Amino acid sequence: MGRWEPDARGRLAKAALALYAERGYEQTTVAEIAKRAGLTERTFFRHYADKREVLFAGAGELEGLFVGAVAGAPESAAPLDALTLGLDAVAEMFADRREFACRRQAVITANAELRERELIKLASLAAALTGTLRGRGVAQPAAGLAAEAAVAVFKIAFERWIVPAEERPMRELIRESLAELKAVTSGA
Amino acid sequence: MGRWEPDARGRLAKAALALYAERGYEQTTVAEIAKRAGLTERTFFRHYADKREVLFAGAGELEGLFVGAVAGAPESAAPLDALTLGLDAVAEMFADRREFACRRQAVITANAELRERELIKLASLAAALTGTLRGRGVAQPAAGLAAEAAVAVFKIAFERWIVPAEERPMRELIRESLAELKAVTSGA
Structure with a gap:
């Protein structure tokens, strides 16, 4: 928590795009994006307000x-x-x-x-x-x-x-x- | 019901615009629009799908x-x-x-x-x-x-x-x- 993650923002974006393409945008959750990027939801919300x-x-x-x-x-x-x-x-x-x-x-x-x-x-x-x-x-x-x-x-x-x-x-x-x-x- | 109303469509549009201006678009109902136009809700829905x-x-x-x-x-x-x-x-x-x-x-x-x-x-x-x-x-x-x-x-x-x-x-x-x-x- 709170520790510095190298390029967390870029990793989250890449993971999100991959999931949106695989399952569809609506079906993807922030928890899944964070998991795919190997990061926490808390880290996600430090970089993006929501999945949109x-x-x-x-x-x-x-x-x-x-x-x-x-x-x-x-x-x-x-x-x-x-x-x-x-x-x-x-x-x-x-x-x-x-x-x-x-x-x-x-x-x-x-x-x-x-x-x-x-x-x-x-x-x-x-x-x-x-x-x-x-x-x-x-x-x-x-x-x-x-x-x-x-x-x-x-x-x-x-x-x-x-x-x-x-x-x-x-x-x-x-x-x-x-x-x-x-x-x-x-x-x- | 069902009888012909002269320019019902135009009267409904005029009534709707007047109400949207007076009370705001969100606050106006189809019932109010029909009433202002001197028509029924049923007539409204013969001309428009909804207030938008x-x-x-x-x-x-x-x-x-x-x-x-x-x-x-x-x-x-x-x-x-x-x-x-x-x-x-x-x-x-x-x-x-x-x-x-x-x-x-x-x-x-x-x-x-x-x-x-x-x-x-x-x-x-x-x-x-x-x-x-x-x-x-x-x-x-x-x-x-x-x-x-x-x-x-x-x-x-x-x-x-x-x-x-x-x-x-x-x-x-x-x-x-x-x-x-x-x-x-x-x-x-």
């Missing part, structure tokens, strides 16, 4: 990184350039997490409540980015539209990145999606 | 109109041109519903469960539009990006349209948002 939090802890980190990069973009950067820096920061964060991301997505896709939670996180991200752009002096509705478009680019690049046959890094898929967005909005 | 349905019945109509207009666009129309026809159809549908839309939005904003439901409806709309564009031969990720961008244009134009001080028709706000989207995506 294991899946969404990264969303806060993602939002922080994305918003931070946009806020820190050169003052002269156009909205989409600032957002592109945010997308790059997100791609870097995901670079070594592909396996976790794929497993996580399979769990989320299979559960309506988790899919809703994911939509809420994306809406929260769009709202945070809109606020950051407003803080950089971008007027509405441009700020909201640019933020929503950037979230769409992330969402679609992410969906492509986790397809098993896809071998390109997320950064490349994000760049491609950005280029497609520009093409599709200039083509009409 | 009063708020979201229009979302199905919106999706049908939007998707239908995109599907019916000339074969030669670029993705964003086809989506613009869909946005115009939606603007026309809302033209005489501003008061209802404003009241509805106030109820939804005040309730987390209803806000989630609204996000789900918008995600469903984006998925349906993506499928329609794919059916028109638009490749991925262009189809998904164009669809998500069009939903963002609708969402942001709608938010602006229901601001009390706003006097322009939704169609104009949609055109403005489309122009802003093009400017913001071409500017970087």
